Amino acid sequence: MIQRPKYLKNLIDLKDMDLVKIITGVRRAGKSVLLMLYRDYLLAHGIADANIIYINFEDYEMQLVQTEAQLRHILDQRLQHDQRQYILLDEIQNVTGWQRVINGVCVSFDCDIVITGSNAKMLSGELATLLSGRYVEIPIYPFSFREFLVAKNIDPESRTVDRAFKEYAQFGGFPAVTLANEAVKDQILKGIYDTVLLNDVSLRGSVRDIGSLKAVVGFLADNTGQLVQPNKIANTLKAEGLAISPHTISRYLELLADAFLFYRARQYDLRGRQYLRTAGKYFMIDPGLRRIATDRRAGNFSNQLENIVYTELQRRGYTIDVGKLGAQEIDFIARKNAAILYVSRAA
CATH class of the missing domain: 3.40.50.300 (P-loop containing nucleotide triphosphate hydrolases)
Known part of the structure; x- marks a missing residue:
């Protein structure tokens, strides 16, 4: 073990x-x-x-x-x-x-x-x-990058760390995936993805339209790091020929969060010192699952990095919001006890 x-x-x-x-x-x-x-x-x-x-x-x-x-x-x-x-x-x-x-x-x-x-x-x-x-x-979360290195017996000071991070960003940190041969990693990820959607979301939430559910998951995974709300998702999917009501999408979002597949970061106005009743950002639990949900599209690496940083802050016990300061956005306001971190990705 x-x-x-x-x-x-x-x-x-x-x-x-x-x-x-x-x-x-x-x-x-x-x-x-x-x-x-x-x-x-x-x-x-x-x-x-x-x-x-x-x-x-x-x-x-x-x-x-x-x-x-x-x-x-x-x-x-x-x-x-x-x-x-x-x-x-x-x-x-x-x-x-x-x-x-x-x-x-x-x-x-x-x-x-x-x-x-x-x-x-x-x-x-x-x-x-x-x-x-x-x-x-x-x-508990899938492996952090540090745990990933330990599981793979990679020295954090070695020259192979950059290559290891590329693998982590591509396949994620689920233990079974980390230890598997590369040829079967996607098969394992697909099995995890399908099991979570079918058992922990669809079955538990009595969702019959699996196609619509997967479309919403695909949208969220493809728009990691973007401010979204049910109406925006509904309009985008409608333009692609898929009619899902904002109410149904809101229910899907709740079920996906309950299954720990996505986490929502609310937007916090630093000047007004209040949460905004607008859009939030959704982050997927694992970069490997995100890639499976988007049909293996690479996507924007900056947004992928933002997702990895968000999950790491969660793993470290922070409560995380998206900051708004006038017209500017702060990627994350991370709070733990009396400590507050203001985080912006460098990529």
């Missing part, structure tokens, strides 16, 4: 705290691997295997566990009142009513709980009500 020391340290630092740890991120970013790394850490530090409950709900034998009652039945067979237990539940979002089960386990048992999911909606609604103040999100 590929080590993800930063994320693992985050989990270890939160170990045994009275908080449910929720690992979120786009599919295939490494959530399941991180959970297994944490399990290995627990075993290596004296936690008995019998006191670790590990369930991956995408495993063959667990795919039929879809209801609250079925989840309770599975856990009831292994939960104990006289032992501290570590409960690791992978891709739990497809189980209806899982929030109530997790809340009940927190209240009734001495346990440390870590769960993963590929949809942002799992952090809202009933979970937010039941576990208010008692959960912490750990977002």
Whole structure:
């Protein structure tokens, strides 16, 4: 397994705290691997295997566990009142009513709980009500460029770094893609792209018109770094012979963000000190997926670089807006705690 020391340290630092740890991120970013790394850490530090409950709900034998009652039945067979237990539940979002089960386990048992999911909606609604103040999100992303270099055993000071960055900008940082031979990288990316669109967007959002959904994704991917809004997207696609209402596009944008495929940066007026109710910028989670979504067109490298910078700032824990100062634009206003960074790309 590929080590993800930063994320693992985050989990270890939160170990045994009275908080449910929720690992979120786009599919295939490494959530399941991180959970297994944490399990290995627990075993290596004296936690008995019998006191670790590990369930991956995408495993063959667990795919039929879809209801609250079925989840309770599975856990009831292994939960104990006289032992501290570590409960690791992978891709739990497809189980209806899982929030109530997790809340009940927190209240009734001495346990440390870590769960993963590929949809942002799992952090809202009933979970937010039941576990208010008692959960912490750990977002995970595909490899950063630094992680990419480590995975490829490339010295950051070597002369091959420039070539490595070109590969990173082309194929992105999904772990499976990074470690694959170049001949199959696009096949793997296409599989990830289709799975996210079909399982995490279309199926979850009951979207029947996959063609329209892909057209919106293609527009966003092709216009990375540009200010866009639903009306603009609708008008552009209409000119290309595809009629999609702004309301439908707004719904698609929400579903794509929930699946962690895109992130939206709002526009902030520095003089007026307020967010503008206008367009925003959308950034795709991975440069490799962006290329697949645009039918492998290279596109504008400056905009690609802006996308990579945005994702890196997200990875480092910043909240990011697009700045407006009179007629000028600041690429990013990045905030974390009391720190504020004003970022403009050099390319």
